[in-house]
Amino acid sequence: MACPMGNGVCKAGKAAASNGTSSGSTEKGENYWTYLHLDKILSAQVLKSGAAGEVVHDEHLFIIVHQAYELWFKQIIYEVDSVRQLFMTEKLNERRMLDIIKQVNRVVLILRLLVGQIEILETMTPLDFLDFRDHLSTASGFQSLQFRLLENKLGLKKECRVKTKSDYAAPYGDHPELLAQIRDSEEQPSLAQLVERWLERTPGIGSRGFNFWERFQGAVKTMLSDERKAAEEMTDPVQQKEEVEMVSRRSALFDSIFDVKVHEALRARGERRWSHRAFQGALMVSFYRMEPRFNQPYQLINLLMDIDELLIKWRNNHVQIVQRMIGSQQLGTGGSTGYQYLRATVSDRYKVFLDLFNLSTFLIPRQYVPPLSRAMQFRLSHSISLGAGEAHELLYDSSHSEGEGEDGELAEETASAPGEVEGAAASS
Numbered sequence: 001m002a003c004p005m006g007n008g009v010c011k012a013g014k015a016a017a018s019n020g021t022s023s024g025s026t027e028k029g030e031n032y033w034t035y036l037h038l039d040k041i042l043s044a045q046v047l048k049s050g051a052a053g054e055v056v057h058d059e060h061l062f063i064i065v066h067q068a069y070e071l072w073f074k075q076i077i078y079e080v081d082s083v084r085q086l087f088m089t090e091k092l093n094e095r096r097m098l099d100i101i102k103q104v105n106r107v108v109l110i111l112r113l114l115v116g117q118i119e120i121l122e123t124m125t126p127l128d129f130l131d132f133r134d135h136l137s138t139a140s141g142f143q144s145l146q147f148r149l150l151e152n153k154l155g156l157k158k159e160c161r162v163k164t165k166s167d168y169a170a171p172y173g174d175h176p177e178l179l180a181q182i183r184d185s186e187e188q189p190s191l192a193q194l195v196e197r198w199l200e201r202t203p204g205i206g207s208r209g210f211n212f213w214e215r216f217q218g219a220v221k222t223m224l225s226d227e228r229k230a231a232e233e234m235t236d237p238v239q240q241k242e243e244v245e246m247v248s249r250r251s252a253l254f255d256s257i258f259d260v261k262v263h264e265a266l267r268a269r270g271e272r273r274w275s276h277r278a279f280q281g282a283l284m285v286s287f288y289r290m291e292p293r294f295n296q297p298y299q300l301i302n303l304l305m306d307i308d309e310l311l312i313k314w315r316n317n318h319v320q321i322v323q324r325m326i327g328s329q330q331l332g333t334g335g336s337t338g339y340q341y342l343r344a345t346v347s348d349r350y351k352v353f354l355d356l357f358n359l360s361t362f363l364i365p366r367q368y369v370p371p372l373s374r375a376m377q378f379r380l381s382h383s384i385s386l387g388a389g390e391a392h393e394l395l396y397d398s399s400h401s402e403g404e405g406e407d408g409e410l411a412e413e414t415a416s417a418p419g420e421v422e423g424a425a426a427s428s
Contacts (some may be wrong), residue, residue, distance in 0.1 A: 048135035155192025202281030
């Protein structure tokens with residue numbers, strides 16, 4: 001096996017080979033066992049049933065599955081922290097977008113693994129679990145510190161959590177160092193907050209220049225007018241009435257994003273998460289995802305939805321196995337209401353990136369999508385082959401024809417746009 005410390009064979013392995021001994025018996029250097037600290041990991045499965053006098057076979061599986069979960073939670077947190085750190089820079093360098101997508105995709109793949117892992121636990125019957133459940137005492141998955149840290153770092157707000165008799169951080173009250181980690185994760189910028197700020201810098205959503213939002217409102221107005229006209233021309237009075245009412249409902253729905261006050265009211269009620277400007281940015285990225293510089297941001301948007309979706313699936317699988325093992329009425333070992341509590345977590349209130357799921361509500365047919373201006377196409381494209389003078393001339397002429405100043409919002413937005421190279425405006 002290749003050395004975990006580098007490429008090829010370990011130095012210890014080479015020395016062992018020259019001495020005619022196995023690498024496992026060498027006294028110096030690392031080998032597989034010592035590098036992975038397997039002595040600690042493989043001795044961490046302490047069966048409480050055995051200590052009580054009679055080993056329950058399936059308790060070993062129960063411990064292994066949950067320890068595996070915690071190891072993967074640690075890796076997920078490691079990846080999320082890395083991505084958060086990249087987003088904390090004032091201007092995200094486009095060259096780091098590939099790292100971000102790679103790491104977020106890794107989180108998605110791990111979560112898919114964890115969703116499937118519950119099937120292994122389902123090989124244990126309710127009676128098998130009952131044989132050692134009392135040995136758990138007050139220990140419960142409800143007390144998983146790392147899962148709480150993950151929720152906070154992703155952006156789950158405290159007010160979105162299901163209310164319980166005690167605060168969700170109560171299990172760590174006797175451990176100041178653990179409680180400090182919880183409070184720290186609440187105070188630091190979450191991934192959702194950082195992505196929100198990033199989307200607020202999307203080029204083209206400002207009131208000057210391309211002004212996507214104004215053009216989008218005009219496109220929606222045209223679309224609804226066409227739909228209303230088609231509905232009114234229907235000969236069947238019943239169908240005509242239904243179609244006209246449907247158009248009116250769609251119009252009211254679009255008003256909820258065009259009216260900033262309505263949007264903020266929905267945020268206050270928890271039905272929307274992000275600022276009005278970030279919502280505009282996410283919608284614009286969705287419409288123009290085929291443009292080179294919106295391609296990676298669009299991939300990221302989809303991966304963030306994958307994370308939410310997989311966490312909901314994981315919670316739902318957890319709900320089902322709890323009901324299978326202890327039914328719907330028993331309390332959880334950690335003091336929660338067990339099945340009833342877990343079932344309440346499988347809802348939109350636990351979706352951190354809820355706004356991204358709802359973007360599709362406001363998509364319009366391609367024929368109504370506002371076409372990009374020449375200046376906007378240039379800003380979003382890597383493929384235009386122009387010399388420096390031609391590029392400057394195009395930007396200057398197009399920006400003036402659209403009401404932009406040469407050194408105005410065009411340069412400001414381009415330099416800080418999602419997925420754009422830091423300082424791109426200066427290079428163009």
